[in-house]
Amino acid sequence: MPRASDSPVEYAPPTDRLERRARRRGAELVAGVDEAGRGPLAGPVVTAAVVFAGRRFPEGLDDSKRLTGAERERLFELILAAGTVSIAIASRARIDRMNILRASLWAMSRAVAGLSCQPDHLLVDGNMLPPDLACSAEAVIGGDALSVSIAAASIIAKVTRDRLMANVGRAFPGYGFERHMGYSTPEHFAALREHGPCPYHRQSFAPVREQQLLLEI
16 A cells, blocks of 8 residues: 555646735736746846736646647747737846846846736746836745746746747757757757857856856966
8 A cells, every 4th residue: 555655746737816816905907927047058038927817818827847848839829819918038148247136037027017008916936026016016936836827927938938049049050059948958068168158158157157268268
């Protein structure tokens, strides 16, 4: 007989529980906010803000990391059709200038400001809130696995960034960006050693900086 610890962990997809709670407290429009691309060695950070009217959201929403590429692409179009969406990008240069955390929070603020409707409350993935917000907000750790709005924002941000990095891969074909999206993979490190950093690499990140120093020796 299996022990309790051997039992499979029950999986629960995101719901609109947090959105409904915010509406009970007086918010009419609730936006989910998330980012993609804080960890990679290259490319921008992409953020998204998504508002669904009431319970009009696509079925199958989930943390973008739990979905296949095909599922993200399908849901991307459904989210655009069902919700109000805004996307903002922090470039590689901004990341190097501001640092990755501040650049990500800056881009989140820009995504919220770019919405065509003004939200009354924000659900922001993570443990920090972006600056200069015009409405109430709450940070939700692991929010892309809890809130349908944040999950939708995570999908929009991830698909948008992946498409951008595929374009970067075509412009700089020696790095494999279209496969690893700038993350720290063995393929990426091998390309860095062979070719050195390209203009899309984050010079403020230690592995990139170290490779640049080696080239200058």
